Amino acid sequence: xxxxxxxxxxxxxxxxxxxTFRCDPISEHNRLYWYRQTLGQGxxxxxxxxxxxxxxxxxLLSDRFSAERPKGSFSTLEIQRTEQGDSAMYLCAxxxxxxxxxxxxxxxxxxx
Amino acid sequence: GENVEQHPSTLSVQExxxxxIKCTYSDSASNYFPWYKQELGKRPQLIIDIRSNVGEKxxxxxxxxxxxxxxxxxxxxxxxxxxxxxxxxxxxxxxSSGGYNKLIxxxxxxxxxxx
Numbered sequence: 001x002x003x004x005x006x007x008x009x010x011x012x013x014x015x016x017x018x019x020t021f022r023c024d025p026i027s028e029h030n031r032l033y034w035y036r037q038t039l040g041q042g043x044x045x046x047x048x049x050x051x052x053x054x055x056x057x058x059x060l061l062s063d064r065f066s067a068e069r070p071k072g073s074f075s076t077l078e079i080q081r082t083e084q085g086d087s088a089m090y091l092c093a094x095x096x097x098x099x100x101x102x103x104x105x106x107x108x109x110x111x112x
Numbered sequence: 113g114e115n116v117e118q119h120p121s122t123l124s125v126q127e128x129x130x131x132x133i134k135c136t137y138s139d140s141a142s143n144y145f146p147w148y149k150q151e152l153g154k155r156p157q158l159i160i161d162i163r164s165n166v167g168e169k170x171x172x173x174x175x176x177x178x179x180x181x182x183x184x185x186x187x188x189x190x191x192x193x194x195x196x197x198x199x200x201x202x203x204x205x206x207x208s209s210g211g212y213n214k215l216i217x218x219x220x221x222x223x224x225x226x227x
Contacts, residue, residue: 004155033214042118042201042217043156056214091155098213099144099163099205103155 003027004104006092012110013082020078021107025094032075033101034067036060037089046090049075082111114139116204118218126226131192133221135202136184144205144213145178145185150220151198159200160187192225199223 003026013019025032030051035043046065048056051072061067064082069075079086089108093101115138125131137145143164148156162169162176162185169176173192178185189196199220205213 035215040220042116042203042220043215045214045216048214093215100146100158100161101213101215102158103148105155 004092004094004102006090006104006107008107009105010108010110012112014112015082015084017082018078018080019082019109020076021090021109023075023077023092023094023104025074025092026096026102027073029094029096029102030072031095031097031101032069033093033095034075034077035091035093035103037091037106038087043091046077079109082109084111087111114142114204114206114216116202116216116218118202118221120221121219122222122224124224124226125192127192127194129192131187131189131196131223131225133187133200133202133223134184135186135204135218136182137204137216138183139204139206140180140183141206142183142204145176146203146205146215147176147187148201148203148217149198150201156201189223192223194225194227197223197225 005024032049034046037043049069064080067077089106091106092104095101118135146161150156175188202218203215
């Protein structure tokens, strides 16, 4: 087990509701990434944190999405006014360097 | 931006046979190429990686080769076993000036190993 944890593991919500996911990276890793994976596809990059600083956001991250890493440890990803197209697996990964990334188990979101 | 193509999308082999998955990338500045294995409902797990200064790397039954000139890299699994059945993803990375990298993944290959 790589040690990255994510909660909740599954989330079912109604369209228009807000949801928040949490990621706890491996403790000594200062780099944290969020990815989104839809069925039959590889993960797609959403955003990156180095310590508490959010250094890059993908164009996939619309203004309904916000991510934080307030103390440089855990991170949260919030989706406001969810849409059915937001249904996906949201993966978090952490890294101790500029290369190797270790993934968490993901949060599977279903928007009805 | 970087684009990674992965083939085949599905691969079915008999136990004991070899399996080969190929990926091509578009950004010649890419310098790190990991492979992940993802079992159904589980997290992607790093199984092997290769850096651009190396042509081949081997770890027991798994090997990866890199051809920088042609911009393609391949995963080779020998003596396949049923527990190798999973979806395999390749990825390419170009280290940014900011000291981080984002993985650009291929679409995945679903490998089925039949007893």
